[in-house]
Amino acid sequence: MEKNFKGSDFLHVGNKLLGWYKENARDLPFRKTKDPYKIWICEIVFQQTRIAQGLNHYNNFIRRFPDVKSLASAEEDEVLLHWKGLGYYSRAINIHKAAQQIMTDFDGVFPARYEDILQLKGVGKYTAAAVSSICFNGRMPAVDGNFYRVLSRVFADDFDISGSKAFAYFSQLATLVMPENVGDFNQAMMDLGSEICKPKNPLCEKCPLKDDCLAFAVNKVSEFPVKTKKVKTEDLHLQYYFIHYKGQFVIQQRKDDFIWKKLFEFPSSLPEDFKIFIKTLKTVQHKLTHKNLTIDIYNVEIPSKAIWEDFTVNNQYMITDYRGSQNKSFPKPLESYIQNSLKD
DNA sequence: AATCCGGGGAA
DNA sequence: TTCCCAGGATT
Numbered sequence: 001m002e003k004n005f006k007g008s009d010f011l012h013v014g015n016k017l018l019g020w021y022k023e024n025a026r027d028l029p030f031r032k033t034k035d036p037y038k039i040w041i042c043e044i045v046f047q048q049t050r051i052a053q054g055l056n057h058y059n060n061f062i063r064r065f066p067d068v069k070s071l072a073s074a075e076e077d078e079v080l081l082h083w084k085g086l087g088y089y090s091r092a093i094n095i096h097k098a099a100q101q102i103m104t105d106f107d108g109v110f111p112a113r114y115e116d117i118l119q120l121k122g123v124g125k126y127t128a129a130a131v132s133s134i135c136f137n138g139r140m141p142a143v144d145g146n147f148y149r150v151l152s153r154v155f156a157d158d159f160d161i162s163g164s165k166a167f168a169y170f171s172q173l174a175t176l177v178m179p180e181n182v183g184d185f186n187q188a189m190m191d192l193g194s195e196i197c198k199p200k201n202p203l204c205e206k207c208p209l210k211d212d213c214l215a216f217a218v219n220k221v222s223e224f225p226v227k228t229k230k231v232k233t234e235d236l237h238l239q240y241y242f243i244h245y246k247g248q249f250v251i252q253q254r255k256d257d258f259i260w261k262k263l264f265e266f267p268s269s270l271p272e273d274f275k276i277f278i279k280t281l282k283t284v285q286h287k288l289t290h291k292n293l294t295i296d297i298y299n300v301e302i303p304s305k306a307i308w309e310d311f312t313v314n315n316q317y318m319i320t321d322y323r324g325s326q327n328k329s330f331p332k333p334l335e336s337y338i339q340n341s342l343k344d
Numbered sequence: 345a346a347t348c349c350g351g352g353g354a355a
Numbered sequence: 356t357t358c359c360c361a362g363g364a365t366t
Binding site: 091094130 | 364
Protein backbone atom coordinates (compact mmCIF):
# COMPACT_ATOMS: atom_id res chain seq x y z
CA MET A 1 0.00 0.00 0.00
CA GLU A 2 1.44 3.31 -1.07
CA LYS A 3 1.27 5.98 1.54
CA ASN A 4 1.63 9.68 1.22
CA PHE A 5 2.89 11.24 4.41
CA LYS A 6 4.12 14.41 2.78
CA GLY A 7 2.99 17.34 4.80
CA SER A 8 2.75 15.29 7.96
CA ASP A 9 5.17 15.87 10.80
CA PHE A 10 6.88 12.81 12.20
CA LEU A 11 9.93 14.59 13.54
CA HIS A 12 8.88 13.91 17.12
CA VAL A 13 9.45 10.20 16.44
CA GLY A 14 13.08 10.79 15.62
CA ASN A 15 13.54 13.04 18.61
CA LYS A 16 12.01 10.47 20.93
CA LEU A 17 14.42 7.93 19.53
CA LEU A 18 17.34 10.29 20.19
CA GLY A 19 16.22 10.70 23.78
CA TRP A 20 16.08 6.96 24.23
CA TYR A 21 19.49 6.56 22.61
CA LYS A 22 21.07 9.05 24.97
CA GLU A 23 20.18 6.81 27.90
CA ASN A 24 20.41 3.38 26.28
CA ALA A 25 23.23 3.49 23.74
CA ARG A 26 25.28 0.31 23.69
CA ASP A 27 28.80 0.70 25.01
CA LEU A 28 30.85 -0.28 21.95
CA PRO A 29 34.51 0.46 21.23
CA PHE A 30 33.80 2.43 18.06
CA ARG A 31 31.30 4.64 19.89
CA LYS A 32 34.15 6.39 21.65
CA THR A 33 35.65 7.86 18.50
CA LYS A 34 34.78 9.90 15.45
CA ASP A 35 37.89 8.81 13.60
CA PRO A 36 36.45 8.15 10.14
CA TYR A 37 38.95 5.35 9.60
CA LYS A 38 37.73 3.43 12.63
CA ILE A 39 34.07 4.11 11.88
CA TRP A 40 34.61 2.96 8.30
CA ILE A 41 36.28 -0.27 9.43
CA CYS A 42 33.54 -1.01 11.92
CA GLU A 43 30.85 -0.39 9.30
CA ILE A 44 32.49 -2.88 6.96
CA VAL A 45 33.13 -5.46 9.67
CA PHE A 46 29.53 -5.33 10.83
CA GLN A 47 27.92 -5.58 7.42
CA GLN A 48 25.62 -8.57 7.70
CA THR A 49 27.48 -9.46 10.88
CA ARG A 50 26.25 -9.35 14.47
CA ILE A 51 28.15 -7.23 16.96
CA ALA A 52 28.95 -10.22 19.17
CA GLN A 53 30.34 -12.12 16.21
CA GLY A 54 32.59 -9.40 14.82
CA LEU A 55 33.79 -7.54 17.91
CA ASN A 56 37.05 -9.46 18.35
CA HIS A 57 37.80 -9.18 14.66
CA TYR A 58 37.22 -5.43 14.80
CA ASN A 59 39.49 -4.96 17.82
CA ASN A 60 42.26 -7.13 16.39
CA PHE A 61 41.99 -5.38 13.03
CA ILE A 62 42.30 -1.90 14.55
CA ARG A 63 45.20 -3.02 16.74
CA ARG A 64 47.14 -4.32 13.75
CA PHE A 65 46.02 -1.63 11.28
CA PRO A 66 45.42 1.50 13.39
CA ASP A 67 45.20 3.91 10.46
CA VAL A 68 44.83 4.22 6.71
CA LYS A 69 48.55 4.17 6.04
CA SER A 70 49.26 0.97 7.96
CA LEU A 71 46.41 -0.78 6.16
CA ALA A 72 47.34 0.51 2.72
CA SER A 73 50.94 -0.65 3.07
CA ALA A 74 50.07 -4.11 4.40
CA GLU A 75 50.14 -7.31 2.36
CA GLU A 76 46.74 -8.46 1.16
CA ASP A 77 47.26 -11.88 2.72
CA GLU A 78 47.72 -10.35 6.15
CA VAL A 79 44.52 -8.36 5.76
CA LEU A 80 42.78 -11.59 4.82
CA LEU A 81 44.30 -13.32 7.82
CA HIS A 82 42.67 -10.77 10.09
CA TRP A 83 39.37 -11.45 8.34
CA LYS A 84 39.62 -15.21 8.83
CA GLY A 85 36.30 -16.68 9.89
CA LEU A 86 34.27 -13.52 9.33
CA GLY A 87 32.91 -14.44 5.91
CA TYR A 88 32.18 -12.27 2.89
CA TYR A 89 35.90 -12.09 2.14
CA SER A 90 35.53 -9.53 -0.64
CA ARG A 91 35.10 -7.09 2.24
CA ALA A 92 38.71 -7.68 3.27
CA ILE A 93 39.99 -7.38 -0.29
CA ASN A 94 38.00 -4.19 -0.88
CA ILE A 95 38.92 -2.61 2.44
CA HIS A 96 42.58 -3.04 1.53
CA LYS A 97 42.11 -1.55 -1.93
CA ALA A 98 40.10 1.31 -0.48
CA ALA A 99 42.91 2.19 1.92
CA GLN A 100 45.24 2.45 -1.07
CA GLN A 101 42.61 4.53 -2.85
CA ILE A 102 42.64 6.97 0.06
CA MET A 103 46.42 7.23 -0.16
CA THR A 104 46.48 7.88 -3.92
CA ASP A 105 43.20 9.68 -4.61
CA PHE A 106 42.75 11.61 -1.36
CA ASP A 107 46.34 12.26 -0.32
CA GLY A 108 46.09 9.87 2.63
CA VAL A 109 43.28 11.83 4.26
CA PHE A 110 39.93 10.12 4.72
CA PRO A 111 37.42 11.94 2.49
CA ALA A 112 34.66 13.91 4.24
CA ARG A 113 32.16 14.24 1.41
CA TYR A 114 29.48 11.58 0.97
CA GLU A 115 30.12 11.39 -2.76
CA ASP A 116 33.85 10.84 -2.20
CA ILE A 117 33.35 8.22 0.50
CA LEU A 118 31.03 6.43 -1.90
CA GLN A 119 33.88 6.06 -4.38
CA LEU A 120 35.81 3.77 -2.04
CA LYS A 121 35.83 0.07 -2.91
CA GLY A 122 33.33 -1.87 -0.86
CA VAL A 123 31.53 1.28 0.28
CA GLY A 124 27.90 1.55 -0.77
CA LYS A 125 25.17 4.01 0.02
CA TYR A 126 24.62 2.65 3.51
CA THR A 127 28.26 2.79 4.61
CA ALA A 128 28.86 6.17 2.98
CA ALA A 129 25.86 7.59 4.81
CA ALA A 130 26.95 6.08 8.12
CA VAL A 131 30.52 7.39 7.99
CA SER A 132 29.40 10.74 6.60
CA SER A 133 26.80 11.28 9.31
CA ILE A 134 28.75 9.94 12.29
CA CYS A 135 32.07 11.60 11.49
CA PHE A 136 31.28 14.64 9.35
CA ASN A 137 27.74 15.71 10.25
CA GLY A 138 26.46 14.41 6.94
CA ARG A 139 22.69 14.35 6.60
CA MET A 140 21.99 11.00 4.97
CA PRO A 141 20.03 8.23 6.70
CA ALA A 142 22.09 5.02 6.94
CA VAL A 143 19.35 2.75 5.74
CA ASP A 144 19.96 -0.88 6.61
CA GLY A 145 17.97 -3.87 7.78
CA ASN A 146 17.18 -2.09 11.04
CA PHE A 147 15.63 0.85 9.17
CA TYR A 148 13.53 -1.52 7.10
CA ARG A 149 12.22 -3.25 10.20
CA VAL A 150 11.67 -0.24 12.47
CA LEU A 151 10.13 2.00 9.82
CA SER A 152 7.92 -0.71 8.34
CA ARG A 153 6.51 -1.29 11.81
CA VAL A 154 6.19 2.34 12.89
CA PHE A 155 4.29 3.13 9.70
CA ALA A 156 2.69 -0.32 9.38
CA ASP A 157 4.06 -0.27 5.85
CA ASP A 158 3.97 -3.49 3.87
CA PHE A 159 6.41 -2.34 1.18
CA ASP A 160 8.42 -5.44 0.24
CA ILE A 161 11.94 -5.14 1.60
CA SER A 162 13.17 -7.88 -0.76
CA GLY A 163 13.09 -5.75 -3.88
CA SER A 164 15.70 -3.31 -5.10
CA LYS A 165 13.31 -0.40 -4.62
CA ALA A 166 13.26 -0.91 -0.86
CA PHE A 167 16.35 1.20 -0.22
CA ALA A 168 14.99 4.28 -1.96
CA TYR A 169 11.56 3.82 -0.45
CA PHE A 170 12.70 3.51 3.15
CA SER A 171 15.29 6.23 2.67
CA GLN A 172 12.46 8.62 1.92
CA LEU A 173 10.48 7.30 4.86
CA ALA A 174 13.54 7.82 7.06
CA THR A 175 13.81 11.48 6.12
CA LEU A 176 10.34 12.00 7.60
CA VAL A 177 11.55 11.11 11.09
CA MET A 178 15.18 12.18 10.78
CA PRO A 179 16.15 14.86 13.34
CA GLU A 180 19.07 17.31 13.34
CA ASN A 181 21.63 14.94 14.80
CA VAL A 182 21.71 12.42 11.97
CA GLY A 183 24.80 10.60 13.21
CA ASP A 184 23.19 9.73 16.52
CA PHE A 185 19.89 9.06 14.81
CA ASN A 186 21.46 6.48 12.53
CA GLN A 187 23.16 4.75 15.43
CA ALA A 188 20.00 4.97 17.52
CA MET A 189 18.08 3.12 14.81
CA MET A 190 20.69 0.37 14.88
CA ASP A 191 20.46 0.01 18.64
CA LEU A 192 16.68 0.09 18.66
CA GLY A 193 16.54 -2.52 15.92
CA SER A 194 19.04 -4.68 17.73
CA GLU A 195 17.78 -4.44 21.30
CA ILE A 196 14.08 -3.52 21.13
CA CYS A 197 12.60 -3.75 17.66
CA LYS A 198 14.06 -7.20 17.07
CA PRO A 199 13.02 -9.42 14.15
CA LYS A 200 11.40 -11.90 16.51
CA ASN A 201 9.93 -11.28 19.95
CA PRO A 202 10.37 -7.51 19.89
CA LEU A 203 10.23 -5.78 23.29
CA CYS A 204 7.40 -3.43 22.36
CA GLU A 205 6.54 -2.59 25.98
CA LYS A 206 10.02 -1.12 26.41
CA CYS A 207 10.00 0.67 23.06
CA PRO A 208 10.32 4.46 23.11
CA LEU A 209 8.22 4.56 19.94
CA LYS A 210 5.42 2.43 21.37
CA ASP A 211 2.89 5.26 21.26
CA ASP A 212 3.84 6.15 17.68
CA CYS A 213 4.02 2.65 16.20
CA LEU A 214 1.05 1.96 13.91
CA ALA A 215 1.81 -1.76 13.75
CA PHE A 216 1.79 -1.96 17.54
CA ALA A 217 -1.43 -0.01 17.71
CA VAL A 218 -3.22 -2.65 15.66
CA ASN A 219 -1.30 -5.54 17.23
CA LYS A 220 0.35 -6.54 13.95
CA VAL A 221 4.02 -5.98 14.70
CA SER A 222 4.89 -9.55 13.71
CA GLU A 223 3.55 -8.92 10.20
CA PHE A 224 6.28 -6.39 9.46
CA PRO A 225 8.51 -6.06 7.62
CA VAL A 226 7.14 -7.83 4.56
CA LYS A 227 9.77 -9.93 2.83
CA THR A 228 8.75 -12.12 -0.08
CA LYS A 229 12.09 -13.39 -1.32
CA LYS A 230 12.99 -16.91 -0.28
CA VAL A 231 16.46 -18.17 0.51
CA LYS A 232 17.53 -21.12 -1.58
CA THR A 233 20.49 -23.39 -1.01
CA GLU A 234 22.19 -25.77 -3.41
CA ASP A 235 24.53 -28.69 -2.93
CA LEU A 236 28.18 -28.36 -3.86
CA HIS A 237 30.84 -31.04 -3.84
CA LEU A 238 34.49 -30.13 -3.30
CA GLN A 239 37.54 -32.36 -3.50
CA TYR A 240 40.93 -31.74 -1.93
CA TYR A 241 44.27 -33.54 -1.65
CA PHE A 242 46.20 -32.96 1.56
CA ILE A 243 49.64 -33.72 0.13
CA HIS A 244 52.28 -33.76 2.84
CA TYR A 245 55.78 -34.85 3.78
CA LYS A 246 57.32 -34.51 7.24
CA GLY A 247 55.00 -31.75 8.43
CA GLN A 248 55.04 -29.80 5.19
CA PHE A 249 52.05 -29.70 2.89
CA VAL A 250 50.94 -28.23 -0.42
CA ILE A 251 48.60 -25.25 -0.63
CA GLN A 252 47.24 -22.89 -3.24
CA GLN A 253 45.30 -19.65 -3.18
CA ARG A 254 41.73 -19.36 -4.41
CA LYS A 255 40.67 -16.85 -7.04
CA ASP A 256 38.70 -13.72 -6.16
CA ASP A 257 35.48 -15.10 -7.60
CA PHE A 258 33.10 -17.68 -6.21
CA ILE A 259 33.34 -18.66 -2.54
CA TRP A 260 36.17 -18.06 -0.08
CA LYS A 261 37.78 -15.34 -2.20
CA LYS A 262 41.61 -15.35 -2.00
CA LEU A 263 41.63 -17.81 0.88
CA PHE A 264 44.10 -20.70 0.87
CA GLU A 265 43.18 -24.30 0.23
CA PHE A 266 44.68 -27.66 -0.72
CA PRO A 267 45.09 -28.72 -4.36
CA SER A 268 41.91 -30.07 -5.89
CA SER A 269 43.69 -32.49 -8.20
CA LEU A 270 46.47 -35.05 -8.00
CA PRO A 271 48.52 -36.60 -10.82
CA GLU A 272 47.44 -40.15 -11.55
CA ASP A 273 50.88 -41.50 -10.60
CA PHE A 274 50.53 -40.17 -7.06
CA LYS A 275 47.19 -41.76 -6.27
CA ILE A 276 49.00 -44.81 -4.93
CA PHE A 277 50.08 -42.59 -2.01
CA ILE A 278 46.53 -41.88 -0.85
CA LYS A 279 46.20 -43.12 2.73
CA THR A 280 42.74 -42.03 3.88
CA LEU A 281 39.65 -40.12 2.82
CA LYS A 282 37.76 -37.86 5.17
CA THR A 283 34.43 -36.41 4.13
CA VAL A 284 33.30 -33.22 5.82
CA GLN A 285 29.93 -31.50 5.69
CA HIS A 286 29.92 -27.73 5.85
CA LYS A 287 27.05 -25.29 5.60
CA LEU A 288 27.24 -21.90 3.95
CA THR A 289 24.32 -19.52 3.66
CA HIS A 290 23.53 -20.48 0.09
CA LYS A 291 25.35 -23.79 -0.18
CA ASN A 292 25.55 -27.16 1.45
CA LEU A 293 29.11 -28.33 0.97
CA THR A 294 30.38 -31.87 0.91
CA ILE A 295 34.16 -31.84 1.07
CA ASP A 296 36.24 -34.92 0.32
CA ILE A 297 39.78 -34.59 1.64
CA TYR A 298 42.27 -37.25 0.55
CA ASN A 299 45.30 -37.63 2.78
CA VAL A 300 48.29 -38.12 0.50
CA GLU A 301 51.47 -39.16 2.26
CA ILE A 302 54.59 -38.75 0.14
CA PRO A 303 56.97 -41.59 0.99
CA SER A 304 60.37 -40.05 0.30
CA LYS A 305 62.14 -36.76 0.15
CA ALA A 306 63.14 -37.31 -3.45
CA ILE A 307 59.56 -37.83 -4.58
CA TRP A 308 58.38 -34.88 -2.49
CA GLU A 309 60.92 -32.50 -4.00
CA ASP A 310 60.31 -33.82 -7.47
CA PHE A 311 56.59 -33.30 -7.04
CA THR A 312 56.65 -29.86 -5.49
CA VAL A 313 59.30 -28.43 -7.80
CA ASN A 314 57.80 -29.75 -11.00
CA ASN A 315 54.33 -28.50 -10.16
CA GLN A 316 55.53 -25.20 -8.65
CA TYR A 317 53.23 -25.62 -5.71
CA MET A 318 53.23 -23.42 -2.63
CA ILE A 319 54.50 -25.22 0.44
CA THR A 320 53.79 -24.49 4.06
CA ASP A 321 53.98 -26.26 7.40
CA TYR A 322 51.72 -26.25 10.42
CA ARG A 323 53.35 -23.14 11.85
CA GLY A 324 53.27 -21.31 8.54
CA SER A 325 49.64 -22.20 7.97
CA GLN A 326 48.75 -20.25 11.10
CA ASN A 327 49.68 -17.12 9.20
CA LYS A 328 47.37 -17.84 6.30
CA SER A 329 43.63 -17.67 6.04
CA PHE A 330 41.97 -21.03 5.37
CA PRO A 331 38.25 -21.78 5.15
CA LYS A 332 37.01 -23.11 8.44
CA PRO A 333 36.61 -26.77 7.43
CA LEU A 334 40.15 -26.85 6.02
CA GLU A 335 41.50 -25.11 9.09
CA SER A 336 39.88 -27.80 11.21
CA TYR A 337 41.39 -30.50 9.04
CA ILE A 338 44.87 -29.02 9.50
CA GLN A 339 44.35 -28.86 13.24
CA ASN A 340 43.29 -32.50 13.37
CA SER A 341 46.28 -33.53 11.28
CA LEU A 342 48.49 -31.88 13.84
CA LYS A 343 47.29 -34.30 16.51
CA ASP A 344 48.39 -37.36 14.51
C1' DA B 345 16.35 -6.34 -11.24
C1' DA B 346 18.17 -10.59 -9.76
C1' DT B 347 21.91 -13.18 -7.86
C1' DC B 348 25.84 -14.16 -5.27
C1' DC B 349 28.89 -13.89 -1.30
C1' DG B 350 29.95 -16.56 5.15
C1' DG B 351 29.43 -17.59 9.36
C1' DG B 352 27.10 -17.62 13.66
C1' DG B 353 23.30 -17.05 16.87
C1' DA B 354 18.39 -17.17 18.06
C1' DA B 355 13.96 -19.36 18.10
C1' DT C 356 15.48 -26.15 10.20
C1' DT C 357 14.74 -21.23 9.12
C1' DC C 358 15.71 -16.52 9.50
C1' DC C 359 18.55 -12.55 10.06
C1' DC C 360 22.51 -9.76 10.78
C1' DA C 361 25.68 -1.78 10.92
C1' DG C 362 25.42 -4.57 2.52
C1' DG C 363 27.95 -4.37 -1.83
C1' DA C 364 29.47 -6.01 -6.36
C1' DT C 365 28.36 -8.12 -10.42
C1' DT C 366 25.69 -9.35 -14.35
